[in-house]
Amino acid sequence: MMIRMVGTVQRWLLALMIVCYLLAAVVPGPGEVLRTLALRMLGSGGSVTMPMVLLAVMLSTAGLGVRMQDLRAVAGRPLRLASGVAVNALLPVALLPVAALCLRAWPDAAEVECLAVGLLLVLAMPIAGGAASWGQNAGGNVPLVVAMIVGSTLLSPVTVPWGLTVSAALVGPAGGGAFVLALIVLPCLAGIIARAMLGERRAARTAPVIKLINIVNILLLCYINASGALGQALSHPDPDFLILAACVAGAVCCLSFLTGRWISRWTRCDTPDGISLTFATGMNNTSAAAVLAASWFAHRPQVLLPILAYSLLQKLAASLFGTRPPAPPAAQS
Template sequence: MLPCVIFRGVAAAQRWLLGLMLGCYALAGVAPGPGELLRGLRLRFPIQGAVLTLPMGLLAIMLVNAGLGVRVRDIAGAVRRPLRLLLGITANAFLPVLLLPALAVFLRSWPDPLEVECLLVGVMLVLAMPIAGGAASWGQNAGGNVPLVVAMVLGSTLLSPLTVPLGLHLAAQLVGPDGIGGLDDTTRLDGLAGTGAGPFALASVVLPCIVGILVRALLGERRISRVLPWVKAVNLLNVLLLCYINAAGALGQALTHPDPDLLALALMVSGTACALSFLLGRWMSRWTRCNDPDHISLTLATGMNNTSAAAVLATTWFSHRPEVLLPVLSYSLLQKTMATAMGSPPGTSGSVSLADPAADGAPRATTNA
């Protein structure tokens, strides 16, 4: 009886996930203290001073759940037709290089260069991240080619130790002092691209995902089907807790020292980047003459990035500038709204159900992988 009640509660919560995320953001703004305390928890390892923070642990759990949703045999068809798979992964890897220079030009006239730098860094972190696992949920609900989008998620995740540092480094060069000039100081970004992003992507993104895939293979389909409803419940709580912790610093300061212009600009910049990402995927799907399921998958995979990983990276490397989180949090909500509007074939209205989005973590583990 109790499991049935829990599972029904999870299903209802998934239908209202966007509202629950907004509630977590509101709680983080009103009561940021517990979130900041949780974000500061650290577990130190006696291996080259390695440190595990609570957000990093929650992100790892989320990506283990993502791996549990992957049936490797379902991806074989997508791999046999590699053009669209490679196109989606490549577009995701080079999004910072394609979009950030345009945003830097747009922000040139803003009077506060430090705010411009925070906004550009936040958007850069989002665009450099691999494709969000939640793209598979939206793809399934919209009638997309689910094996294709899961293959894109898996491919971009496995390549993230290479693509994330590359994207950050190239984007920093384009918008730094030697480029368009939106960033006055790229020292911390160069350090992140050189030594931080690769190990972070490997330890916090790739390895947990591989662990989930291996666990599913070892358990078998019959056993995993009994576990997956509990995985959904854990993942939902995990997503909401991570939302609250990541938002605590930025939104708490935003309400304590309100800056309406900065908040409006963060929404505008993240919204522009998000819309351009989806439009790029839509254009590529038309350019390659995709059928409707492939069109949906390519559009969603190009437009949806793992904002949870970006938020964890922002709180780890830019804790002294909580404003960096504002475009990350804005993008997290906007990409789900944009997926609803654009996750449909051309000429049809967006009709994506929000019944089972897994935020930026796991695809729907029952049928999506």
């Protein structure tokens, strides 16, 4: 019963996310209240907000889905693993200068800065845990995707502070880099360790419940993050910037997927590995980027808009790139 319910919710996840966006636009009040809830940390100037807690839960449940034997299975193919992690980490360096050149003619420099920071935060994040699910549905090499997710998460001590540093240089101080690093990396590692301690049998029994908790968590985080940005966007409408954010985020998202597909062909990956590399390159943890933007760039709420647009559009792009490829003629005969 639980497995069927989780499968049904997963099939309708994109539609449910759109409903969360619409709900955040129409009824933003509860989301704004939840977003402002915070627990101050003793002995430090920081505080833990509700989105931070939800993000930590999401990353820890992603870690619970990592099986060590799957990671060992791809250890013998380090080139595929390294190429996926490296391409995902280097995407900001390749794509953002192109986007900046295209936006030079835009008359409002402040809007361009917010757009650049939002995209930079997204591209600096680790590979999204959902890449494993999308890759599996498309016939990809799931252990390879999982290994790439873990590898990019472990690389986040380099990519996330770099993204925060560049972002702060553009739109003002961000602060809290070390705390953000702990918020992203430690929950995922805690989930991996917890699964190893539980053992495969008990982990398999609890998997449907964990997946359902993760789905509810993702939808709630989507609603809370969207409530702040969409509420302010509707109260002070700027149609030009909304259209610009959606168009640029969509273009960068499609370029990310296409880059992964091109790299997979250039390295002569087989079909499952190519699918895995495409999704690992194209999908980033937008929830983490939204939490960072809402927490450390609250003085520039427009930073959230391209992140929310990217979050939705990367799901649409994944559905377009996620069609299971036809079997080769030799396999069909």
